[in-house]
Amino acid sequence: MKCTVCREPAIIDLRRHNANFCVPHFTKFCRDQVQRAIDEHEMLRPGERALVAVSGGKDSLAVWDLLLDLGVEADGLYVGLGIGSYSDVSHEYAEAYAASRGARLRVVDLVERYGYDIPTGARAARRAPCSACGMSKRHVFDRVALEEGYDVLVTGHNLDDEAAVLFGNVLRWQTEYLGRQRPVLEARDGFPRKVKPLVRLSERETAAYCIVSGIEYQVEECPMAVGNKHLGYKEALNAIEVQSPGTKADFYAGFLRRAASRFEAEAEAERETLGSCAVCGSPTPGEVCAFCRLVERAGGTPGPVPVELGRRSTP
Amino acid sequence: MKVHLRNPSRTVEVAGPALVSVVLDRLGVNRESVLVVRNGTIVPGDQRLEDDDEVEVRPVISGGAA
Numbered sequence: 001m002k003c004t005v006c007r008e009p010a011i012i013d014l015r016r017h018n019a020n021f022c023v024p025h026f027t028k029f030c031r032d033q034v035q036r037a038i039d040e041h042e043m044l045r046p047g048e049r050a051l052v053a054v055s056g057g058k059d060s061l062a063v064w065d066l067l068l069d070l071g072v073e074a075d076g077l078y079v080g081l082g083i084g085s086y087s088d089v090s091h092e093y094a095e096a097y098a099a100s101r102g103a104r105l106r107v108v109d110l111v112e113r114y115g116y117d118i119p120t121g122a123r124a125a126r127r128a129p130c131s132a133c134g135m136s137k138r139h140v141f142d143r144v145a146l147e148e149g150y151d152v153l154v155t156g157h158n159l160d161d162e163a164a165v166l167f168g169n170v171l172r173w174q175t176e177y178l179g180r181q182r183p184v185l186e187a188r189d190g191f192p193r194k195v196k197p198l199v200r201l202s203e204r205e206t207a208a209y210c211i212v213s214g215i216e217y218q219v220e221e222c223p224m225a226v227g228n229k230h231l232g233y234k235e236a237l238n239a240i241e242v243q244s245p246g247t248k249a250d251f252y253a254g255f256l257r258r259a260a261s262r263f264e265a266e267a268e269a270e271r272e273t274l275g276s277c278a279v280c281g282s283p284t285p286g287e288v289c290a291f292c293r294l295v296e297r298a299g300g301t302p303g304p305v306p307v308e309l310g311r312r313s314t315p
Numbered sequence: 316m317k318v319h320l321r322n323p324s325r326t327v328e329v330a331g332p333a334l335v336s337v338v339l340d341r342l343g344v345n346r347e348s349v350l351v352v353r354n355g356t357i358v359p360g361d362q363r364l365e366d367d368d369e370v371e372v373r374p375v376i377s378g379g380a381a
Contacts, residue, residue, distance in 0.1 A: 211352065211355070
């Protein structure tokens, strides 16, 4: 198999693009896709400070690396979830990457700051672990981005993530969710601006990018994600993709082009119901937000907590 | 050849030589969901693996969509 661009030996075939790439041209392909996503959706403007939500996995480290290479001023934020050795190892990968690039990694540990971990929080709130985890991370990411004055919060959601979420939302016709499934969510009261620069890259591509770039990442799946319905949606979509390459990209891009705007009214109606949490001030449709309720049930300490600057790592 | 798989972590023997795509088919693994890695390098689907090779079938699907 030869590289479509230079005819040197290829290391990866991308059937949806009908292309094969060698290492240098695959790296260029990834950078071009991220730049194109940024330009198409006006994700970042020159001089803006970005905060990257970093898990230690392939997607968040890839997006951080790609943004740094594109010249974006980007710090990382790792949230310690307290999921045993899985969290410890993930944290080590995030720290090692930050050190290799001389980048700043901020760290908020849920146990240290709020007095609970994800397993305890999920049990106490009677939520699925992935639900408790996602909600906790979103709360911390939003607060740190706002309190520390970042212009934009960057997440590593890739094409597979977005296609799987879209698939799930369509299966249940969750129209308010469909109305806010965008690669850019503008800032509004209590929420930072959020962008997803990896929406044009599949997770096979982000994993390959990390391998060819020498970025070591947490390969193991989170032990609490077993049975996660999004994993099932991804497997279903990949079963279609292998038969019909390009289906996932067409599904997601077609939604953005031709359907997303039809659901904006539902999303807007939901936004208008939001007030401020009586405990922490975050946006919520109730008196106390879901995060503060979870922390309280788990025996922790909810409310605003100052975030210390992470150390700047040296290469 | 020795093939290392994850989730759960295990090692299986597959007879070689065989193309990467054939090995994945024999293991019942969707090629969209993995990368095959040998000595830290990605091996494309049309490459032949020898009987004494040792490769990792690395899953690329992660559940962090919440």
